[in-house]
Amino acid sequence: MMKSSRLAAFETLYKIFYDAAYSNLALDAALQSIDSKGKAFTTGLVYGVTERRLTLDYLLSPYLDGRTKPKVKVLLYLGAYQLYFMDKVPSAAAINETVKLADEIGCAYYKRLINAVLHKVDANRIDIDAIEDLSVRYSCPPHLIRMWQKMYGEAAAKQILSASVGQPPVFAVPNPLYVDADELQYELLEEGIACEVCGPLVKLASAAGLTATKAFERGLFHVEDKSAYECAAVLAVQPGETVLDVCAAPGGKTFTAAALIHNSGTVYACDLYPQRVGLIEQGAVRLGLQNIKTIAQDATVFHDGLPPMDAVLCDVPCSGFGIIRRKPEIKYKDLDSIKSLPETQLQILSVSAAYLKTNGRLVYATCTLNQRENEKVVSRFLAAHPQFRLLSEKTTFPSAEGGDGFYYALLTKTDD
Numbered sequence: 001m002m003k004s005s006r007l008a009a010f011e012t013l014y015k016i017f018y019d020a021a022y023s024n025l026a027l028d029a030a031l032q033s034i035d036s037k038g039k040a041f042t043t044g045l046v047y048g049v050t051e052r053r054l055t056l057d058y059l060l061s062p063y064l065d066g067r068t069k070p071k072v073k074v075l076l077y078l079g080a081y082q083l084y085f086m087d088k089v090p091s092a093a094a095i096n097e098t099v100k101l102a103d104e105i106g107c108a109y110y111k112r113l114i115n116a117v118l119h120k121v122d123a124n125r126i127d128i129d130a131i132e133d134l135s136v137r138y139s140c141p142p143h144l145i146r147m148w149q150k151m152y153g154e155a156a157a158k159q160i161l162s163a164s165v166g167q168p169p170v171f172a173v174p175n176p177l178y179v180d181a182d183e184l185q186y187e188l189l190e191e192g193i194a195c196e197v198c199g200p201l202v203k204l205a206s207a208a209g210l211t212a213t214k215a216f217e218r219g220l221f222h223v224e225d226k227s228a229y230e231c232a233a234v235l236a237v238q239p240g241e242t243v244l245d246v247c248a249a250p251g252g253k254t255f256t257a258a259a260l261i262h263n264s265g266t267v268y269a270c271d272l273y274p275q276r277v278g279l280i281e282q283g284a285v286r287l288g289l290q291n292i293k294t295i296a297q298d299a300t301v302f303h304d305g306l307p308p309m310d311a312v313l314c315d316v317p318c319s320g321f322g323i324i325r326r327k328p329e330i331k332y333k334d335l336d337s338i339k340s341l342p343e344t345q346l347q348i349l350s351v352s353a354a355y356l357k358t359n360g361r362l363v364y365a366t367c368t369l370n371q372r373e374n375e376k377v378v379s380r381f382l383a384a385h386p387q388f389r390l391l392s393e394k395t396t397f398p399s400a401e402g403g404d405g406f407y408y409a410l411l412t413k414t415d416d
Helices: 005-018 023-031 036-051 053-063 070-085 091-104 108-123 142-152 154-162 181-190 226-233 252-260 274-287 328-332 341-353 375-384
Strands: 170-174 195-198 201-204 221-223 242-245 266-271 292-296 309-315 356-366 388-396 406-413
Touching: 005 023, 005 036, 005 070, 005 091, 023 036, 036 053, 036 070, 036 328, 053 070, 053 108, 070 091, 070 108, 091 108, 142 154, 170 181, 170 226, 170 252, 181 195, 181 201, 201 226, 221 252, 226 252, 226 309, 226 356, 226 406, 242 252, 252 266, 252 274, 252 292, 252 309, 266 274, 274 292, 309 341, 341 356, 341 375, 356 375, 375 388, 375 406
Parallel strands: 242 266, 242 309, 266 292, 309 356
Antiparallel strands: 170 201, 170 221, 195 201, 356 406, 388 406
């Protein structure tokens, strides 16, 4: 039985906020019970409310006394988000449909409260962009803002915050076995997908309907963020080389490397979980990439069965603070919960380096904006491994039109 878009959004948000579910996984499951017309609306509600949770608390708090029942709080979030951030939803519909939803979830007793609070929110509108408190304006915890200000400065912190809200662009990486960026743009435009060429990539407004296109089925592209693509490209893999991607799933950088060497050489793609390795294998088949070998293994443990590598891509697990516009629940993490990450990252980097040939290249990368996980990990590694040299490093801040927040360091192993 199909559910309404708002009910599916409510159930998904409750799982994210109170059951610690991952937004993308919870939403993917919820979308299976919604008809095609409602999927975009549900997606917008789930990501929007999660992204704007602190702003919504600010808008609602003047009209709430004491502790609010979790289910009622989620309903109020849904209603207030529609009032403030969904221009195409009339105020009356936003309020009335939220009140009706209270009946469906067993909260009929609170209908009068919900109705009264949302009417007050609607009647007493404020300009969010004029709010001086950055935490409220951009719905970002103060501790995260202070960290960015300290590490990157006030201007960079504001750029990160400004780009942390709103729908991020989607990038398609052309498969050079078949097409370049201009040819891929033509194919997608023919199928009604609005897009434009962006250097070697094709930028799209959203991913809606993308995997249903003939271009996708024919393996003409894979989806990968611009910053992630640049990280893989800087490794400068050459035809015939042996390449290792130590934390490869879901496979974007593996596909980029394998395609750039035109199906020559070998790209070993590794991941801890066999089911995620299976995703890489499926993608390789769709893209016609025959030079990828997959292995399920722990990146913190050296694997004797692998040959010496010309190039190694070490994109390690991280806090993810560079991709909060795609996974907004990440920004609400307690910083204490990520304290152990740098040790794991250093361990993976040290093991990965042991695979590299002399004069080979290694890229250490994260999708986070936290120097403790980035520059400091690389500095500790270099201090302990004098045969390695830093060639370049780059921190990319997210932007409304560009890629996600990202860091990479390009290293080489010398014969000293």
